[in-house]
Amino acid sequence: MRQSHLFTKTRKEAPKDEVAKNADLLIRAGFIHKEMAGVYSYLPLGLRVMNKIVGIIREEMNAIGGQELALTALQDRAVWEKTNRWSDAVVDNWFKTQLKNGTDLGLGFTHEEPLTALMTEYIRSYRDLPVYAYQFQTKFRNEARAKSGIMRGREFLMKDLYSFSLDEKAHAAFYEKAKQAYVNVFRRVGLGDTTYVTFASGGSFSKYSHEFQTVTAAGEDVIYVDEKKGIAVNKEVMTDEVLADLGLSRDSLVEKKAVEVGNIFSLGTRFSDALGLSYLDETGAKRPVVMGSYGIGPGRVMGTIVETLSDEKGIVWPESVAPFQVHVVSVAGKDGAPQRAAETLYNRLVSSGIEVLYDDRDLRAGEKFADADLIGIPLRVIVSDKSLEKGGYEIKDRRTGTTSVLAEKELLSRLGL
C-alpha cells in the first residue's frame, strides 16, 4: 500500500485523557481511534494487525478440531436466568437494553449460556460428542473504569471456544490440547518468552483454571513466577497449600505484574445442568455434557505486544503480526532516481505477494524515518541516492536498529523470493 493513500497520519499526541501506553502509541501511529473510554475503533493499520492475530488463533483452534461459528451480541434474558447470571447483583458488568415492546435484552459479555442452549438442539447422543465450537465475536462489558487502552475495553473482540465432552476424562484430555494450542498462539504472536501458564482459581468444578499471563508493568494482575519451571501462580490462589500441591517453593518464586492474555477454564456441568444439555450414553442412560471455556482477546494481545515490545521511538511488531512485512521508504534525491527505483521495487515486491507499505510521500527523510519507527514494521528498506551509489538498498531492522546495504538480489532472497 502506498502511504500517500493511507488516510491515517501519525500524530504528535494522543487524546489528553489517554493514560495507557498501548493506546497512546497505537493512536499516535494511526492504528486505532478512541471513541470514548474503553471503546476503540480499528483503523486500516490496526485492523491488519488484528486480522493477523485472529488468523494465528484461528489456525490453532482449527488444529485442535474447533468449528467456527458466530453467536450474537443481543441476549435473551430467559436463557441467562436459568444459570442465575441475568441479575446485575450477580454479574456487575452487563450492558442492557430493551426491545420496543419493553422486553429486556442483554449484550453478551461471554457466551456459555446461548451456546449451551444452542447445543441442546444438536447434541443428543454420545455419538454427537465431542464438539469444540469457537468464534471471534464482539463482547460488551460495562467496566466501571476503563483506563488500560485496548487491554481492557468496554467493547472488544474475543475468541471464545467452548468444549463439550462426554466425561471428565475426555474433557481433561482436550483441556491439555487447548493449553498447548494457547502456548502455540502466544509463541507465534511474539509473546512466548514473557507469557507464563499461571495457576488460578478453578471455581466449583476444578481445582485450578489456567491463565496465560504476560509479564508487563501495565498488567493489573500479580503473579509469582518460577522461572526455572516456566510456570506461575496467580496471587489470588497463592497459599502454602497450593504451593505444596504444585510442588513449588516460595523461595524460587519472583513477584511480577502481568496481564492475563488468555484463560482456560473447566466448567464441569454447571451450564449443561442448568440448561438441560445432556446426552444418552451407550447404555441409554442420560448424562450431562462436561464443558470447558477457552478465551483470548485479540485486542488485548495486540495491546500487550505494544506494551512489552515497543521502545522509545515507537512500536516494534513481531513479523508474524506486523501490518506489513516490509516498509519501503524513498528518500528524495537527484533527478528522482531513488523514487523511480523505489517504485520499481514496490511493484516488484507487491506482485510477488509481499505485503509492503511504501512511503512515497513528499516529506523530509527525517520525518519519514520517525514515522516508520513509530509504526514499527520489522524490516525497513530505504532507497536513497546513497544506497543506490552503494549498489542497492539500505536495510534497517526495526528491533535491533542494525543496518546493511543489500543488492536487489540479496534483498529478494532475504524475503524468500
Place this chain on the structure above:
Amino acid sequence: MRQSHLFTKTRKEAPKDEVAKNADLLIRAGFIHKEMAGVYSYLPLGLRVMNKIVGIIREEMNAIGGQELALTALQDRAVWEKTNRWSDAVVDNWFKTQLKNGTDLGLGFTHEEPLTALMTEYIRSYRDLPVYAYQFQTKFRNEARAKSGIMRGREFLMKDLYSFSLDEKAHAAFYEKAKQAYVNVFRRVGLGDTTYVTFASGGSFSKYSHEFQTVTAAGEDVIYVDEKKGIAVNKEVMTDEVLADLGLSRDSLVEKKAVEVGNIFSLGTRFSDALGLSYLDETGAKRPVVMGSYGIGPGRVMGTIVETLSDEKGIVWPESVAPFQVHVVSVAGKDGAPQRAAETLYNRLVSSGIEVLYDDRDLRAGEKFADADLIGIPLRVIVSDKSLEKGGYEIKDRRTGTTSVLAEKELLSRLGL
C-alpha cells in the same frame, strides 16, 4: 470437512414462530440458529457462506480504493446530537444502553456520524482527499417487527462504505464507480439476473439515490421494472415527473415485489457541515467535504439467495458463495469399497485445495441425498458400488439435477486439477 464431525445436523422443522422461507431453510439445513425474532447466530456452514459473500464484497471495495477499518457498536450521544439523530423521536430504531455512571450510549444502526467525526482528525487539506473507508460491522436496529428471517434483523452484519470527496464533481465520479462495483458484487454472488439498479428517493442533497433491488415475492418493496433497459423505479418516487426525467414510459414498466440488497446515497455536506469536516483548498479557502454512503448487508444477500434460488428440495447455492465446492457422498456398499474410494478421493481433493464436505456418516443413501439437497452444495460426487462399477463417480448438479458418471481423471479436470 467430514460431515460426521460437523456438529450441526439437518432438522425436519424450523422453530414454530419462524415465518420466513430463508430462515426456515437455513435453520433446517443447519446454517443459522434463531436466538430470538430478528437475531440469528451463524453456524459453521452459514459462517462459511457469509465469509464468501464478505470476501467478494471486500475485493470489489478494495478495487475502487476502499480502505477497510472497524468502527464500534457503542455510540457517543454527543456526536449524534450534532446531526440531530440521537432523539428517538427522529430515529425510531435505536437500541440504547447506559454506562455505570448513567451516561447514555447508543448501539450504532449506521456509522456516518462517528466516521465523519473521526475523519476530522485526518482530513485537513485537499491533499488528504479523497478517502473511501469501509467496514464489515455489526449493526443494531430496534425493528418493531422482525419477520423476514435474516433479510431484516435486529442485529446484522453490514458492509458500509463512506466516501469523502473534494467536491460534487469528484463525488459523482466515485459514485458511478461504486455503482459499478455494486453491480459486480450482485453478479458475482449469483443475483445478477434478478437485481435491478433502482431509482429511489434522494433526500436533500441529490435527486435520486440508487437501490439494488432483487425481485422476490419475499420482498417488502414494490418496484417498477423496465426490463428492456434493465433499470427500475421504486414505488416511493414513481411519479410522472420522475418517469419523464428518467425517460421511462409507464407502459413499459412491470410491477414487482423486491428486496433492497444494497443502496448508495449521496450525502452532500449534511454530515460534514454538522460535524465540522472541512478542508483547505489550493487557495487556502475552507470548504466542506462532500460525502456519500454505500451499504450492503451480507446476511440479507445470503437470505435473498436462499429466497430466490432454492427449490422444493432445499437450498441451491451459486458456486461463488457455496459453503463447500464439492459434496462427496459415499453410499454403503459391499466390503466397504465405496467408503475406501470416497476416503481416497476426499483426501486427494482436500490436499489439492478443494473445499469438500464429505458425507462419511453411517446413514441410508436416501437420507444422505435428502440432506445434500437441503444443504445445497452445487456439485455432488456420489461414490457407490454402482458408480465404481461404471468406472468412477456419479456427478450430480444440484441446480439442474443432471447426473453423469466421470472417471477420476475427468472429475479432477472438471475441478481444474
